[in-house]
Every structure is written in structure tokens, then in C-alpha cells.
Amino acid sequence: MIHKFSLYGTNIVVDVNSGAVHIFDDVAYDVLDYYENNTPEEIVGLLSGKYKREEIVEAIKDIDSLKAEGLLYSQDVYEETIALWDKKPVIKALCLHISHDCNLRCKYCFASTGDFGGQRMMMTAEVGKKAIDFIIKESGNRRNLEIDFFGGEPLMNFETVREIVDYARAKEKEFNKNFRFTLTTNALLLDEDIKNYLNENMQNVVLSIDGRKEVNDKMRFRVDGTGCYDDILPKIKDMAESRGQDNYYVRGTFTRENLDFSKDVLHLADEGFKQISVEPVVAGKDSGYDLREEDLPVLFEEYEKLALELVKRKKEGRGFNFFHFMIDLSQGPCIAKRLRGCGSGHEYVAITPEGDIYPCHQFVGNAEFKMGNVVEGKLNTEIQEHFKGSNVYTKEECSKCWAKFYCSGGCAANSYQFHNDINIPYKVGCELEKKRLECALWIKSQGI
DSSP states (O other): OEEEEEETTEEEEEETTTOOEEEEOHHHHHHTTTTTTSOHHHHHHHHTTTSOHHHHHHHHHHHHHHHHTTSSSOOOOHHHHGGGGOSOOOOOEEEEEOEEOOSBOOTTOTTTTTTTTSOOEEOOHHHHHHHHHHHHHHTTTOOEEEEEEESSOGGGGHHHHHHHHHHHHHHHHHHTOEEEEEEEEOSTTOOHHHHHHHHHHOSEEEEEOOSSHHHHHHHSBBTTSOBOHHHHHHHHHHHHHHTTTOSEEEEEEEOGGGSOTHHHHHHHHHTTOSEEEEEEOOOOGGGSOOOOGGGHHHHHHHHHHHHHHHHHHHHTTOOOEEGGGOOOSSSOOOHHHHHHTTOBTTTEEEEOTTOEEESSGGGTTOGGGOOEETTTTEEOHHHHHHHHTOOTTTSHHHHTOTTHHHHTTOOHHHHHHHHSOTTSOOHHHHHHHHHHHHHHHHHHHTTO
């Protein structure tokens, strides 16, 4: 399987199974349209009105050579080997819901403005410690473990964060583990003491802001309805600078209210941020700000404009990183990760304030997916196996898609939200992912 596309005058060809990426001239690019189903002489005849015979013949020879080297039209060897990873699941990451409450009331919040459809409450240190015990037990021989402090707003329960970190650190040597911590915050409660603690203890910090003031404050506002932009921007700037513009992300969400989201990304870049992620909302059709298939042409154009501007700024020495355009063609994810994705439900789970276990933060509150409880020491391995068994080959649409080894089948929670089945991908999300990948590959072609 191959995928070919042209962007800003650059012809790019992806060999899906080998992962090879090529830049083709116009002749060879056009030859590919006929290469598999026609003889060389037939191809010459089909393209003779556009190119010289010798150009077409040379292009065919070049394609033949790439095919012989296994760099074009290569065979899929991964489906046969997926059974090699059919081992007992090992949990290596937790999303700890430190707070099921929030000091904002964001319109698009999948967590029902912080309470996940239930009671507003905080995780106790005791439950958090049980969660650490749980991951130590369920991680087997895995040494490196990840803990993401999440909410709601985790800074509303910051003393518990401290206690859990201290407990985990105390357990590291005893069990030969190494914990890596991340915290996601809306930044309203950030102060100097918290900033210093995060810089000392969190390997990564995610700072929520949607971009331009009018866009941010329309969606992200306090309980009393007032916007948060003016309060959080200086705090987020200070945090980013204190971390040397690394090991953090400013993370926003775009909706149907701001389809021109590239302006929000560039606004954040203009404010000095170097690590930026602005992601598409996943919202129900009744919300009014959900993204729809008819929006795709506009969104595609936005990604293309953003890619062009990113390359321009990088070459001018004022570049920034955009999360969805970051791609490693030389040392990307391992094969298992390419086939199964983020690991939700079997390598990664979410823990609620009560200690309940769910496949990820977006499944929290759905009783069908409750996997157990860390306080009770119970884990539903049937659900765990169900998620482990999901991969790009169990999803019919994914198995035929050129992007399958990059997105790894997409988000299980989004699939379930739209289709009640983790093995049926969310179409709008798929189309956006493919466009982002094309833009990322084009950026690489420009030496960035």
C-alpha cells in the first residue's frame, strides 16, 4: 500500500508498510497512477502527451528499484506478528483524578464541568497511595511508570498531589521503579510556591488555554461567567519561561466556534510559547460546537496554512513546536505501539477520587467500563483483555488506511462515543489526523 499527495509543489509518496517516505518529481509521481495495473509500454502511451518517452521510462526504472529494495509497495508483515505481543497486560501509566471539581465551567468539557457526571469531590491521599500500590503491583517487571495528575482541576487538591508524589518516591527503590509525573492545570491557582514544586517534581506540565482572548473566554470561564484569559496568560507565560520553554505544553481546544484555529495557534506562538497543542473538540451533535464533515475543507486549509507558517518561522529562527505536526521518521514508536495505540484499558487506566478504575479519563463515569477499584484491590481483566485485543487489524476501516501505523487506530473513547464500539473509528477525527500527517510529512520534506 502506498499513499501519494502533493502539498505546496512537493510530491510526497509514503510506503505504508515499510514506513519509507519519498519525494518524487512530477513524472514519477504521475507514473504511480498507472504503475500497478499497466505494462511499461502502456504507461508510456498513457503519459506520452505530457512527458517525453525517456523521462517516463527512467521514472518506471526508478520505481522498480525502490520496489525491489522493499521501499515501495512493500508487504505488510505486521498482521502476522501481532500475536507476538499477546502477553499478559502490564499497566505502566495512571491518570489520577485528583479532583472531580473545577473552578472553570468550560462549555466543551467532556467531564461535565469537572464532576464527570457524578458528585463533586476530591481524591484523598489514602486513595492516591492505593493507586500507587496498584500500579506497582500491576506493572510487573516494568521499571518506568507514569502518573498524570488530572481533574477537574488538580490544583484544587494540591496537598494530596504532594503526598502522593512523596509516597511514590519512597517506594521507588524498594520496588525498583522510576516514576515520571505530569500535571494538567487551567493555571488559575498557580502561584510561586506551586510553580517551584511543579518544576522540581513534574517532568511535564500541561497548561490549558485556547488561544485568542475572545476565543478562550467564550468557552473557558469561571463559575460566575467571567473569562479567565487575563488571569492565566501571565501565569502560563511565567511557567513556560521557568521551564526554559521545554517540558510543557500550552494545550487548547478548537470548536465550530473558531474553525480558523490556526490564528489561535499563531497567537500563542506570538505570545512566546514554543510548545503548543490546539486540538479538535470531540462533542455531541446537540452541542452546537461539534465539528462536522462539512467543516473538513476549512479545517484542512487551516492545517496547511499553519504548516506553511511553521516552516517559515523555523527558517527565520523564531520557530515553535506544534504537537500534531511532530513526527519522528527514524526512531518512532515500537511496532506494538503502532498497532495498538495509547494503551488505554490495558497499559493505561484512569483512577477516580473513589478509587474506581476506568480504561481512560474519557470513559470515567460509564458504569459499563468500570474495571474495578484500587482500594478493594480488584481489576476486571475481561475489560482489560477487550481493550488489549483492539488494534489496527480489528478495525476494518483502519486496516485499509494509509495512516494506520501513525495514528494506531485512533482514540477508543471517541470511537465509543460516536459508534458505541471501540473498533469503529470516529470519521471526522480520522480525516483530521490524515491531514495533520500530510502536513507533518511535508514539514519534514522542507528540512525542518
